[in-house]
Amino acid sequence: MRRQFQKESLPVERVRRYLEPGPVVLLSSTWNGRHNIMTMGWHTVMEFSPSLVGCLISAGNHSFEMVRRSRECVINVPTTALTDELVGIGNTTGAEIDKFDHFELTAEKGQKVKAPLIRECCANFECRLADDSLVGRYNFFIWEVVSAQAALSPKYPQTLHYTGDGVFMVSGKIISRRRRFLPGML
């Protein structure tokens, strides 16, 4: 079931909370008056402050030139409520369809970038391109998250984690080992 999330702004250094567990994300962009969305699983947090995220966008994706030229994107975190949309978005191309229209997703205006946020996702991270030095060789983009918002609840959203072959792992139970951490390691 789809739902509207009530969100609050999040300090950008806290995006690791959502991205480090490895969810499949939806990357939205805009260029020349057209929006697009792609499904992405190859990404990693790289730094807290500035808040850096590195990701792989294959040159064959319609989004590749859009983000390379606009130097902006939004990383949106979907929950299992969007499983079929996420698979559909990954198996179609923005060269042929408008993905917001086709998948009935809502484009929202961002705070800092022109790329649209996806309202139906539980977290939205607005990004500016920080370093394109590995784009030519590896299609690897390093983004700075410049504005972030995330749902107030659930505290740990049910996310999808891809394992290849059309199979996903759904995020499971939450366990704390906080007492075993040194204060400086938290």
Place this chain on the structure above:
Amino acid sequence: MRRQFQKESLPVERVRRYLEPGPVVLLSSTWNGRHNIMTMGWHTVMEFSPSLVGCLISAGNHSFEMVRRSRECVINVPTTALTDELVGIGNTTGAEIDKFDHFELTAEKGQKVKAPLIRECCANFECRLADDSLVGRYNFFIWEVVSAQAALSPKYPQTLHYTGDGVFMVSGKIISRRRRFLPGML
């Protein structure tokens, strides 16, 4: 409960199966006759063939100079059977203790690199440094997996996914959407 896994060699282009869902991993290395292990959560698959994995190793880690100089490592995937070891390894330093001894882990000889595999992990990926051009600026290492092995069962091991603040998500149920994928996207 700890267990010994029966493993088989894995084609290196299939490491995405284990790494893309975002598990915390244990990175093992050797330099100057000494082994070490670190806990790592910031990594991403970057290419199938050659099999590339990018990861962040902070310069403050004892492992940083070891892997920078030896230009080798092993990425080991632990299951929840090693939760306390994983937390312990992340909260101690190889400058003070021998982590294999202290955490009673078994160093195994690799096929292609001198860095030791951790026998108690369900998958072991031997890596050679493929690109260090972002090490100086971001502590970002790009590895080529040159040999891989993984447990025959369970098919989907129970892995740990870090969310910060001493809290982990444990991998949950497996769902397939294979029928909704285009053949070329699998």
